[in-house]
Amino acid sequence: MGYQGHFRVWRGSAEGGGLEDFTVEVNEGEVVLDVIHRLQATQTPDLAVRWNCKAGKCGSCSAEINGKPRLLCMTRMSVFAEDETVTVTPMRTFPVIRDLVTDVSYNYRKAREIPAFKPPEGVAPGEYRMQQVDVERSQEFRKCIECFLCNNTCHVIRDHEENKESFAGPRFLMRVAELEMHPLDEADRVQQAQSSHGLGLCNITKCCTEVCPEHIKITDNALIPMKERVADRRYDPIVWLGNKLFRRS
């Protein structure tokens, strides 16, 4: 059974904007993206929204619904009461282009800062051999659809724009972890994680895990294991003492 739903949608651009109220038809079985599309079709033909697969796999329709970072296509209308106002805003952490569309190029910049997979010398593509048990941990992180909701919700950059320079965000610290745990990768990821990608800024408050639509345990399986590896290397007093005593570099 359909009903008339009350929506508040942020409309505007980098120059300014605000929340606008709309009443839109909502039908059984719909998701928020369906209603946004109906709004576009019936009332606001110029409403900008980025979307693609409508199946939670392309990571395009990231936004904030009632203040929570979510995918528009994976948020069922049935989770809201019929008389509830549903507020839809663009992701806060990234610059807005127009309406619900943001400029997520920060994420691509951070992706480029991570050195590529480095296989052992003399092993060419096609010759990689590894056991499933060794590569399993990294495979969890490959589920990432790059919706950037984790980076959007992370307070390190969400509340502190100045940290964007030094912090790669949970998505790309997870990429570092993926490579670090890969059985054939030989690059020194641990040092980089701390010095180049800002791992120390993470205070493991787990919001990235909470918002991940793929339910990747980003904090427990990627960020904390990376912090433990850094502790192995940099904050281990026994190793430090050994280095001092035996004059190891």
Place this chain on the structure above:
Amino acid sequence: MRAQIAQRTLRTDRWWLPPLATFAGLLLISIYAAVRTFMGDYYWVDDYRYLTPMYSPCLSQECLPNAAHFGRPLPELPGFLTPPVVIIPFLLGFRVTCYYYRKAYYRAAWMSPPACAVAEPHAKYTGETRFPLIAQNLHRYFFYAASLLLLINIYDAFYAFTTGIGLGNIVLLVNVGLLAAYTLSCHSCRHIAGGRLKHFSKHPVRYWAWTQISKLNARHMQLAWASLIFVCVTDLYVALVASGTIADLRFVN
């Protein structure tokens, strides 16, 4: 330029409830632990050999001789200090640097952030990159110390069985069970057991240990709260029996 949204958050759920409950819970337990620590009494039941985990091991001259299972190598403590102050830095250090508790108090006490997608009130943020928070990286050393203290608690729990079986024995046993589960589920323990390995296939035993600890680790938050609350329950039970307020329910004497 970001979208101009004036509100600190647009969340409509009761996002403030979990941090508030966490803050209240941690505050209450801290007050109870502080009172019991500086009470310096009712920690040992001589008849049934119950020793509260908060006073174990009891190592200084103030300790009742029978409660000092490992002797009293330390001199009398000055001023208002009581025997637990010797071990509390290690126990507290383990909990304070624990990855779960860090999340809990960063959110509840420091509001950094108070909840997901709720703006924090601080103008600057440096995370765990500087002193004092850089010391959180010492978690594993507190894990080692806490593991040692856990072994002592297990010894205490079984030593109490030498006089028979009472409700107090069950309480002590459940307490060490929960403490063991919390300690084993620690992220540092998971890392040391096998997480640090690049090739699980070369270390099947450590891989097995890692998989088992990973299962426990998924419940780390629940175990953190259960073990913390039950330490207080155990201590309260021992205190009530030791002070004669209640009699221990005996099953086998």
